[in-house]
Amino acid sequence: MEKTSKITIKDIALQTGLSCGTVDRVLHNRPGVSKKSYAKVMKVIKALGYEPNIYASLLAQRTVRVIVILLPALKKGEFWELAESGINRGREFALKLGIDVQKVVYDEYDIASFREACEKVLAMKPAGVVLPPMFKNETLLFVDKLRQNNIPHVYVDTKLESNDYLAYYGMPIYQSGYLCASILTDNKPAKEVAIVRIQRDKHGQSDPTMNRREGFIDYISEHFPECRIHNVFINPTQPENIDNILEEFFSANPQVDLIAMFNSRIHLVASFLEKHRDRNYHVVGFDNLDANKAALRSGLVSALIAQRTGDQFYSAISAITDFLIFGRTPANRDNFMPMDILTRFNVEYY
Numbered sequence: 001m002e003k004t005s006k007i008t009i010k011d012i013a014l015q016t017g018l019s020c021g022t023v024d025r026v027l028h029n030r031p032g033v034s035k036k037s038y039a040k041v042m043k044v045i046k047a048l049g050y051e052p053n054i055y056a057s058l059l060a061q062r063t064v065r066v067i068v069i070l071l072p073a074l075k076k077g078e079f080w081e082l083a084e085s086g087i088n089r090g091r092e093f094a095l096k097l098g099i100d101v102q103k104v105v106y107d108e109y110d111i112a113s114f115r116e117a118c119e120k121v122l123a124m125k126p127a128g129v130v131l132p133p134m135f136k137n138e139t140l141l142f143v144d145k146l147r148q149n150n151i152p153h154v155y156v157d158t159k160l161e162s163n164d165y166l167a168y169y170g171m172p173i174y175q176s177g178y179l180c181a182s183i184l185t186d187n188k189p190a191k192e193v194a195i196v197r198i199q200r201d202k203h204g205q206s207d208p209t210m211n212r213r214e215g216f217i218d219y220i221s222e223h224f225p226e227c228r229i230h231n232v233f234i235n236p237t238q239p240e241n242i243d244n245i246l247e248e249f250f251s252a253n254p255q256v257d258l259i260a261m262f263n264s265r266i267h268l269v270a271s272f273l274e275k276h277r278d279r280n281y282h283v284v285g286f287d288n289l290d291a292n293k294a295a296l297r298s299g300l301v302s303a304l305i306a307q308r309t310g311d312q313f314y315s316a317i318s319a320i321t322d323f324l325i326f327g328r329t330p331a332n333r334d335n336f337m338p339m340d341i342l343t344r345f346n347v348e349y350y
Contacts, residue, residue: 009023018037066101067130069130104117128154153165155170182219199235
């Protein structure tokens with residue numbers, strides 16, 4: 001049958017052998033349709049080129065569906081604040097199609113807080129969920145419950161290796177660590193490197209930069225097999241102790257002059273670096289926080305790798321909205337976004 005804009009619900013019913021009522025329920029995403037009937041209708045719709053009046057359908061609906069953004073609390077000057085502009089743009093896009101966007105937040109250092117947030121999300125019975133997977137095992141349990149309830153989810157920032165997510169929007173994480181190592185060691189003899197890491201939950205579940213760290217270590221191993229890699233842990237909730245920890249480490253290891261940090265908090269070492277400008281540390285960090293950019297401008301940090309966080313969240317919300325309203329699955333499951341290299345020469349234009 002030729003594609004035409006004049007195809008009706010009755011035409012689809014005749015092609016599928018189903019009732020007009022069943023076809024109508026599929027088109028308006030109403031309950032009471034078997035998976036077999038749903039698949040049959042969608043197949044015929046695609047073959048016939050039927051385009052329902054989506055906006056009229058939305059106006060006829062009595063309930064507003066919700067997409068939930070599950071993420072750490074947005075604190076002034078910290079990484080997740082960068083998501084706010086994208087969430088707001090995504091909410092504006094979704095609302096035009098009758099879908100609300102709401103946030104549920106948790107303490108990223110507290111696994112119990114994350115569990116409570118997950119339960120809250122499930123109780124909301126959302127139409128879709130957007131999340132960065134902060135606590136691996138708990139996230140896997142949570143998305144399994146989403147799958148059982150046919151709730152699509154999209155990962156942002158980082159992702160878990162599974163086949164059940166609708167899409168991912170973010171950096172190629174492993175490659176970003178590889179890139180970091182390349183920038184850090186460019187034209188420099190890499191004999192010893194310090195990775196500054198964050199102390200997270202006591203259970204060790206929260207390690208969002210693990211794949212980035214693996215990429216970094218692989219690059220060093222391939223290009224500088226004799227290089228020794230040190231790990232230094234700091235606690236951002238105890239900033240008064242950070243300088244002392246770094247002083248102790250670098251006093252014990254004065255030969256280390258290359259420093260990398262794979263999360264968004266390279267600015268936490270700025271105070272120490274300021275006190276020791278004479279040592280000419282070469283430092284690479286991630287993300288375009290204002291405090292990080294200030295450290296970059298002042299020469300304390302050599303380069304930042306930024307990732308357009310707002311665009312990730314906007315793309316994730318748009319993808320779920322398109323899936324819910326138009327039945328469109330993203331063309332790519334993994335949507336890798338740019339890795340922008342910032343230096344003191346171009347940071348003002350970013």
